[in-house]
Amino acid sequence: MATKKIIETPRSLSLIIAIIVSLITGLGFLFITSISQSQQLLTLFAFTLFVFTVTYLCSLILVNLFVSKRIKPLYKALYSVDKASADLVDELDQNNLLQRLEYDLRVWAESKTDEIDRLKQMERYRKEFLGNVSHELKTPIFNIQGYVLTLLDGGLEDPSINRRYLERTEKSINRLIGIVEDLELITKLEAGELQLNMERFNIISLIDETFEALEQRAKQKNINLKFDKEYSKAIWVYADKKRISQVLYNLTINSIFYGKENGTTTVSVTDIGTRVQVEVNDNGIGIDQKDLPRIFERFYRVDKSRSREQGGTGLGLAIVKHIIEGHKQVIGVRSNLNQGTTFSFTLDKPGK
Ligand SMILES: Nc1ncnc2c1ncn2[C@@H]1O[C@H](COP(=O)(O)OP(=O)(O)OP(=O)(O)O)[C@@H](O)[C@H]1O
Ligand SMILES: [Mg+2]
Structure with a gap:
């Protein structure tokens, strides 16, 4: 163990070799020429120093060559997919090769552990x-x-x-x-594969179309679909119209499914600077605070039997969230049990 600790780098190994060789040759020199004068002692010292330096340099070069010859293929295997890094290996500082390899191996192992965790999570x-x-x-x-x-x-x-x-x-x-x-x-x-077809359109008209499409469903529960106020002018947004129509449809149909008989769904559109904010509010069954953080997860339903009764799969809100976030916008929800729920999301105005 102790030897292992001392011989950690090519330098320390070369140093040990040089000390041993210079000691042996120095002793040999002493043995051959019996020293008596101080002049000869100086010669002995100079000779030993010379042997030490030459041996140290030669062994350093040889050990480095030996080590790098074996390490470089390893390095190339490590970075086999990364051509740029593989080329870099040829330029590596020979003296720091071992430390560098140790460091790079640690980084590599950490990245592999992360990758394995990610794969396990995906599985x-x-x-x-x-x-x-x-x-x-x-x-x-x-x-x-x-x-x-x-x-x-x-x-x-x-x-x-x-x-x-x-x-x-x-x-x-x-x-x-x-x-x-x-x-x-x-x-x-x-998978991030959905292409957005961005265009300029009037959000008020799109909400009107959604109300029309869901009129019959709303009537069955005597739910009133309305705007918070009269919007006499168009409000233009820049987004994927088909997808935003889907968002409005999912939020409005939820407000009917989870709304109470004779209830009301109110949609409002507010100018908030460079964006507009759309809110879909109902006075339905509401969502418990403990369920709110999970509401956008796919397949998550607060009341499974009630949702399934309505033909729900628990995908509607997950789709809505993905679409809004795909537009780099935000979606939020606030709710009180038995009082109602409000979903709000933002959209860009055109010409930003
Ligand atoms: N407006 C709302 N009021 C009360 N609860 C709601 C409301 N909107 C959604 N929820 C709750 O959130 C759950 C998830 O909604 P989501 O739209 O994702 O799924 P779903 O309606 O069950 O099925 P589908 O995939 O058909 O939309 C619902 O099952 C319901 O429990
Ligand atoms: Mg739904």
Whole structure:
């Protein structure tokens, strides 16, 4: 152990070799020429110093050559993918090769540990994602199977149920399509593959279109969809219209799903300087403070049975968040249980 500690660098190894060689030759010199005068003592000292220097330099060069010859392939393997670093190896300072290698190996090991952690995390995500996907797909598939079996077992000839069961089958198929489309979109968004088609458009008109598209659904619960005030002038924003339409749709349909009968959904648009802020507010069931931080996670639902009853998968808000963040904008939520919820997000104004 102690020797290992002393011989840590090519320099210390060369120093030891030089000391041993100069001692041996010095003693040999003494033995051959029996010294008596001080003149000869000086010669002995000069001779030993000379041997020491030459041996030290020669062994330093030889040890460095030996070490670097073995280390360079290692280095090149370490940086095999990085051509620039591999070229750098040729220019490495021979004297510091060992320390440099030790340092670089540590950095390399740390980066590999981080990479392994990241891969493990991705693997966990993948498993969880697959588990959730198959779970979500099962419900509509089993429903369809049930309707078809009933129809095949004589229901087809029974006019009281055949149409009803076919309509239910169609509803489940639409649900399946919806889930698959959402999954496709979230996969693209998470992989950062979605291209935004940025354009200038009037956000007030887009909100109006969303209200129209959801009018029937709102009516079923007697929910009033309205603006906070009258917007007589257009408010222009710069964003991907199709995606923002999806954001408005998801937030508004949530306000209906999780709104109370005879409730109200109010949308407001506020100028906040270089941006506009859109708020979708409802006076529905609200979200508990403990659930709020997780609300944007994919597949997260506060009340699973209630959400599923509404045909919810728990992907809507995850998609919304990705779209808004993809625009480099922010989205937030505030809510009080049994009182209501407000989602707000920002958008750039054109010509920024
Ligand atoms: N306006 C709201 N009021 C109360 N709870 C809400 C509201 N919006 C969302 N939530 C809660 O957040 C959960 C996640 O919403 P999200 O839109 O992501 O999924 P979902 O509505 O269940 O399904 P889908 O994928 O069809 O949108 C919901 O299940 C619901 O519990
Ligand atoms: Mg939803």
